[in-house]
Structure formats: structure tokens, C-alpha cells
Amino acid sequence: MKKDALILLLIVAVLVGWLARQTISPEPETSQISLADVLGEAPEHFRQVTEPVPLEFPADHGSHPEYRSEWWYFVGNLDTADGDRLGFQYTLFRFGLDESAPRQSDWTTDELWMAHLALSDGREQRFFQTERFARGALGLAGADPERWWLRDWQVEAIPDGWALDMDAGEFALDLDLRKTRPIVFQGDQGYSRKGPEPGNASRYYSATRLAAEGRVRVDNEWRDVTGQAWLDREWGSNQLSDTLAGWDWFALQFDDGRDVMVYRLRDHDGEASRWSAGVLVESDGSHRILDFDDFSAEISRWWTDPKGVRWPLEWDLEIFPAELSIRVKPAFDAQRWYQSVPYWEGMVDITDRDSGQPLGRGYLELSGYDEPTD
């Protein structure tokens, strides 16, 4: 009799199981974009960056559609009136598309725009991230000298800086960022070489210290904030040679008024490329370019994200001309992007490597680590 009951239960289980399978809805399909691939070889009709050319403002704040890729990159550390710490990132990317036949439609486009907006909540250790795309048509996205936008996420030029206005639903930014020192041209007058081939270069300038003031909405509450932000602007066509796997980028603002940016380009073995470089900005606004031999960067801690990808989150940096020996570590680990482009970008603290004394804050970007370890 038990056997009968067992058989009956088994039949029922099989039937119910089959029915259950019919009711399951599929997961949304997603895919990821490798930035290193996008920044690799570009079709021939795009111009290449091959030599220094003087940059002109405000014209060069706008887009350069003759080049394959371009970005407007804001990051910043903010403090609320009641002492909480926040970090933000807003990036607008433009990618030129391959040439195609003209179409009778105003949606026809030869540009794809992508925007990344993130907020790091230091107290709760939460990382909010939102990604958007738009085509360069019908005024949905674009960048002219006065305004950089994707749909309703807008950056507008104001005297001495830019005003950011973005609402991602879950959080929003309303910030005025004002320059406190002159724009810095990276490389040779903004001609930043990234590899041996002609065209392995970009136009690159930065505003390394922007005084931030405004408000941030999180948990449905607007909070007044102040802090310091950073702007990177870059464009080119074949920036990265295919020997490179990714990069580690540091934007550091010291309490003594100095700013340091270094990027460590990595080849596929994880070794630093000789094309790695940076800049040291003094508190009076003067700057000097850092080349490969001017700094060293060693990983001191790895973090494994929930997907099993390992990211080097703590670094020991030596900036020889500045006599700086520092440790860079994240305000918290989970500041990883899970959208179309997998990367880690988050607010970091700078401490003296020997004494542990706090020296400043900054932002760290890690790219090209998205191969799962198992």
C-alpha cells in the first residue's frame, strides 16, 4: 500500500513539476560591453589623435564627432551637513557608429550616447548605479560647449564651472561645481599617448579640483552637500593598443591642496605598461606630468565581488617627485558597476603609508577585471 502511495505521489510530483515549469517567466536578457574593445580599433573614417594640437575653449568642451569615442567624466566626494559622506560619479560617453546609408527618419543616427550615474553612500555602504543610452538624434543626447546631456540628465555651463542636474528616481543630484584652479592638460599639451602605434592616443584635459555645492536626494530626502569634484575630458579614436587589458585610474585630492592623477595601463599579464602616466598639480595650480618612472603602484588587497570577480581595491602608491608614499583604500568595497560595462569606480581614502594618517580623498577606477576566477 505504501508502494502505491509512493507511485501516486511520484506521478503527481512529475505532473505538478511539469505544470510549474510552464508558469516560469524567463529572465531578461542582458549582455556586457568591454570598454577596452570599444576603445580599440576604430573604422578608418574616424580621425586619429597623432600629435599635439592646442585646445580651444569653450569649443573643445563640446563634442568631437570626427573621433570615435569621447567622454565627460565627473567624480566627487561630498559631505552632508550632518556629517555623512557621499560620493558621486556622472559620466557621459559618446561612441561614433560605422557609416551607414542615409534614411528618411529623424531617428537616423551615427552616434550612440551612454550615461552612467552613481551615488556611494558611505554611512550605509550602499552603491546606487543607473545607466542610460540614447541616440544622437532628435536632441535626445549631445554635447555643445554650453551643455552636455542625455535625455533629462543635464550638465550646463555656469560661470567658472558646471551645474549638474540628474534624477535617477532612486536618487538625484543637483550640484554646482566651480573651478578652483586652471584646467590641466594631460600629456603633451593635452596629447596623451597610450601606446606605440600612431593613433594610440587621446586628447585629454582635467579640472582636478572643483568646489561642489548643492543637494543630493537619497531615500526620498534632499540633503545639502559640499565637497570636491573632478572632471576628466578625453576623446580619440584608437586610444588603446590591443596589447592592453585594462587600466587602474587614480584621481586623488590631498588635504594640503595637491592633486594627483595617475593611470596604470595593464597588459594581458597584469603588468604595468610603459605608457602609464599621470599628473601632479600643486596647490598653486602649477603642474608637472608624471611618466612611468615617476610613480609605482602595488596592490595590497583584493576583493571578490558576488559574481566571483576579483578587484584590487587597496593600493600602495609612491609618487617620487612629490615624495609621497601613500595607501589608497576604498570607503567601502561594494562600488562595482554591474550594467553594460563591468568596472569598479568608487570613493577612496588616502592615508600615509607609514603613519596611517589621513591625507585626503579621491576616486579609483578599475577596468578590465571582469573575467570570473572560476
Add this chain to the structure above:
Amino acid sequence: MRLLIQFSRRFLYRHPGQLLLALTGIAAGVAVVTGVALMRDVLMQSLDAAAEALSGTDSVRIEQPGGPLDERLFAELATTSGAPDLIPVLRTRARYGDQILEWLAIDPLSLSEGGPMRLSGPATGALVGSERTAMTSQRTLERLGLEVGDRISVRAGGADIELELTAAFEQRRELDNRLIMDLANAQHLLGRQGELSWIEAPADSRDWLEAHLPEGLVMVDSQQRRDSAARLTQGMRTNLTALSLLGLAVGLFVVHAVLSFLLVQRRRQIGMARAIGVTRGQLGRLMIGETLVLAGLGALLGLVLGTWLADQLVGLVRAPAAELYGLVTTSHVMPTWPVYGLIFLLALGAATASTASVLRAALHIPPGLLSRQSDGQVTLSRPVRVVLVSSLAVAGLVAIIFSAALAWVLIGMFLLLCACALLAPTLGMMLIRAWQRFRPLSLSGRALGMLGAARQRLGPALAALSLALGLSAGIAMMVLGFRVAVDDWVERLLRADTYVTLSQGRIGPELFDELAEWPEIESLSSVRQRDLGEGVNLAAYDTPDPAWQGFEWMAGGGESAREAFLTGQGVVVSEPLARHRNLQIGENIDIPVPDQTFSAPVVGVYRDYASDRGTIAIHNSIYRELFDDPYRDSIGLYLADDIDRDALDARLAELSDAIVTTDRHEVRRQTLAVFDRTFRITWALAVLVGIIAAIALISALLALGLERGREYATLRALGLTRGGLARWVMVQTTGLAAAAAVLAVPISLMIHAVLSLAVQPRAFGWSVGFTLPIGPWLVLIPLALLAGLLAGIYPAWKIARRDPAGMLKGSS
């Protein structure tokens, strides 16, 4: 209790055939109900499927009533502060061969990160970058026999357009039968620059949209879209549901018949159990438990079968949904637990209810009863039966004749069928006794005589069989009669000698003016169609004399109507529209025109089977003025006598490669092909009901053959040979089937009449003349007789092999 369960188990193990029949009966009934219920859901969701794929369930749709949406609105909204994620959509229907697909053009870059659909980088690149790139679901590719990389030619917006299928969505049922394209490419290929059909927005953006939408635009939420699909398909769904419930009822009859039969077999055991102290309560619990286990297992099997069946039915309903309602359904159903749960409970409840009388009879078995003979079940006395049948018939007729609501007509038909079911056993037995009188003393006559005495046992079988056969035949007669009506209508409507369309789409005014000059063409008719929403169609006609005569007037019409029609002082409407809106001649009707409303009195109501939501027809010149649209969809050419058609075709071809001519007979053939596709689902359900009827037939006849073992043994003991006994059994089963078939004739006539004269006008809005196609009778009656004969073979063989002495002693 344990002992009782053992007792039940042993008994059921000894009768696996009966067990299997009961399981099959309930599974078949539940399968039909499940199949139709899931298919209904597909119909309801079809207006919403695309939205669900793009922006999730419960999205809001921004529309411009009566016309396309200006794409600049999208840009304006999307760049306004706080804008939600919006998806611009341009929709049209595309025909690939005889399949209708929904062509959805979107901006793939507007798909939101949290939304249900994300395209891969390469897929987005291909969609945006290549002009003719389209994507669809893997299942659609398989169904159409296509592969990724194939180039196909579809007809959309009146033009032939070549597309390349570059990728397939693996798992997305919502995208079945949909072609996804980039908006820029679609606007370019369709010549619809600047237009959007609607904008999708997430459900939680309603407040923001209300604050920011310009005047004149409407927001339609998913519930409204589902309601809209429900209204569109109401007639079709109600009909199919009614049929499926009848299927379940016949299935339940099988359960009832089998359980009653098993009871008869168990009378002796039950009597003994009662004698050794088993209480009525214990016995009741045991029997209810048995029924629930049997019904539960059967229902689960039915749900599985029904899910499979639903996918097949969706395949059949796809064409009518697209042709009649412009709804593109998915290829596969999307079942949910609530639907499954509800049907499961319905099946358990109905099975328990249908066995209530069996249970009652079992509980009345006195302790110690050792006879297996039935001492008769509870039956209705003749006067009660007469009153009941008359009341049911009168109530049914009243509901059918005096109610305007479809549901009441179907209830009325159900009441009439109940009356037939009550009447069928008496009439059937009278028939059998009448046949017996032909040769009362022959073997056949005696066999029929014995059958005639078993009214109580055979009554339910006769009722169910005659109803199921009548239902199948009645539906078939309605469809055939309707086909004749449609054929007549098309014949009358198509007056032109040949019809001209353009392969690249709409026809410009130049071609019409040019053709008007040709001496070989006496006059031109034309039509331009426009969707007014909710399935209502606006048709703008050029109507020379012969074209006007093609209208068959149900009300109004005539010369004064024509005068009003030509001058814009009146419009004519199709019969379905007049019925749905209860329009009378002289009543004003509004037509939404961009920025205004055109209003004119109805001057004629014409017969039309093209759309069950209805059509408003106005004269082309008025249409051009109102809508600023100089184009036509097709032109009818009325030729002078003795025109050389080949020469005309050559001249037309010379004028443009894009001209396609179709002669009247071809249009008629195409129309009837659409009709036939529309009714494939009805045929399929009629066949399903027929199959369940066949199961019922077999179970009833097997029961008849096997149950009366004792009588047969007596006959054998009295000297009837084995062959004689076999013939005896087969005469009985065939006689029963013949009686059911004869009773099915008037029942089918009644169903045909109710469906054609009452259901069609109420469900679809059109009236259908009553004709008498007898083809279904000629098929069903011989089939029933054959089934009766075949169903008698097994019991005949089995009984003939048994030992008469053993059977006389009472063992089974």
C-alpha cells in the same frame, strides 16, 4: 478505515479498464477547458504582449486618439527633468505569406536598464546599423520554417518590404509573432517619417505624465488594454468557453457513468462491508476520497494535456484573431498558477457533484445485501419530468428570443440542451422499442427489447451521446451555413472586374486620375481604410453606380441615402457597428478627425462580415477633405465590354512595375480562405467535443456490455450460441448508437438555429440567413453507427468467452 482503503484498492486494481476510462474522461474534459482557458488568456494578453516585453506588466501607453503621435513629443518629454524611462513605438501589421505578424519598431537605446528587455550590444548595433534588420523569437522562426540570416519579404503598409532576420530572442514568448526593428529603419521603410504609434512608460510614472502631457493625448494602462482586447474578442471567447464547458460536461458524464458502473459492481462488497459494521459515514468518506483521488489525478493529467492543447488552439486562433481583430497572439500560452488552480478545483468540485447520486445510492445499500442487481436508482416520475422539460424549454426560448445579451442566449441554449437531455432517454427508448417491433421475435428484436428495458442504466448515456453528437453536427451546420452567407455577400460586393493595388503601398492620386482617363475603363471605385481605434474601421469609398449597388441594405439606403453619402450629409455603417452601438437611421455618428470631430447622420446600414467591430463608410472626397490624405489602398476597375484583359494588364504593367492586379474571383477565393481559417478553431472544438463523446460512447457501451453479464449468462444457459450472443451484444450497442444519432438530428438543428440566428448577431453583430446544410448529418450518423458496432466488439468477445455458470453465480 485502513481495511476499507485496502478493499477499495483491490477492487479498483481488478478493474483497470474502468479506472482508465474514468481517468480519460475527466482528463479529456479538463484538457478542453484548460486549453480554451489558456487560449483565451493569450487573446486577452495579445494587445498587451508587446508592452509587457518592452516595459513590463502594468505599463502606461501614451496615445494620440485617432491618429499617429508626433515623434517630437517623445524628445520633448524625454528631455524634461524627472522624465521616466520612455520607449517610442511604431507599430504596424506585416503579412508574411498567409501569416500575420506584428511589426514593432522601437528605439533599442531607450529600453530601460531595469526593464524586461535588454538587447545585447551586437544586437543593438545590428538593429540600428543595418537598414533591413529585424529580430523575432526563436519559436517564431521555427514556426515559419526560417533561420537567423534569412531574408524575407513581408507586406506591410500596403508595400512589399524585404527584411533580414539577424537574431532571435531565445525565451521571450511575448515576442512570438513579432518583428522587432529599429525605429529609424522602420520609419524609412514604411514611409512614416515623424510618426509614432505610442509611447510606453512605466506604471509608476502616471503622476509625472499627468503633469507634463500636452492636452489631447491619452494614457492607456495595461488594464484598459486588456479590457479592450476583452471587448474585441468577447464574442469569440464566450463561444469557445461555452463549447469547452460542454466538453467538460460530457467528460464528467464519463466519470459519472464509470463510477455508477463501478458501484453496481461493488453492491455486493458494500453490502458485506455494511454487514460487518462499516458505518455510512466511513463508507461516504471512502467513496468521496476515491472520487477526489481519481478526479485529482485526472485533472492533473487534463491540465498537462490542456496546456499542450492550448498551444495547438493558439495556432488555430492566430489567424482569426489577426484577421478579425488585428490582434497578434503569441505562439505559446503563458499559464499561471491561478488559472491552473481554478480549473483543478472546478474539476474536483464538478466530479464530486456528478457522483453525488452514485454516492447516495451506495449509502442506501442495506447491510448484508448479497445481490449485485440494481434495484433501481432514484428517478423522476413522468409528470415531474414533463413539467421540468417544459419549464426548461420555455425558459430557454424566452432567454434566447427576448434577451439582447450573448450570455443569456448561451444560458438559454444550455437550458434547451438540458431539456433535450431529460427528454432523450424516453425518446431514445421509444425509438429502440419501435425498431424492435419490426422483427420482435428475431434475435435482433429480442436484443433490442432487452435494451429497451434498461432505461435507467442507459438514460444518461443516451442523453450525453445525443447531445454530444448534436452539438458537433449543429456547430458544423452553423459554420457551413455561415460560409454560404459570406460567399453570397462577397459575390454581391465584388462588382469590379479587377482590383489594383501597389506593391510599394498606398496609391497616390495621380494613378487614380490617370486610370480615370483610360477609355477601356468605364468607371473606378476605390477604398481607403483607417483604424478609428477599438477595432472600428473607417472606410472611404469612391462609389460609381455598380459599386453602390454592391451594398446590401439592412436598413436605409436608396437614392436619397446615396445623395447624402456623396455630399457628406450622411454616412453608412456596417450591420455590426449599428448593432453594437444600437444605431438607427437618422441618428448622428461622430468620427474623430485630427483636431475636430466630424458628425453626420446614419443613412444606411449594410450587410458586412469583414469586421465584427464594425465599419463607418464615408465618400472618398469627404475623407480627403477631413483627413488631408490623398491616398487610396486599392482601386476597382469597371471595364467596358469586350476589353482585351491581357492588353489591359500589359498597359498597366507599363505604367508601373509596382501595380498588382487581382481579379474578382481571386479576391473571392482569398476572402473565403480567410473565412475558413477563422473557423478552424470552431471545427477543432467541435471535433474535440466529438472525441469526448466517443469516449463517453465507448464507456457507456462497455458498461452496457459488461454489466449485464448475468442476463447474458442466462441467455447462454438457455441455448444461445457464443456467436449469437456476440451478435446480440453488438445489436444492442449499435442500436443504442443509432438511437443517439437519430436524436442528435433535431438537437443539431436546434443548435444550428440558435447559433446562426441568435448567437451570431449578438456575439459578432452580423445576421446570418438560415440554411440547411445536411452534410454534417451524412457524416455523423454513419460514424455513430460504426462506433456503436466497433464498441460492441470487445464486450461481445469477452462475454462470449465467459463461463455461463460462473456468471450465473454472480462473480464478475
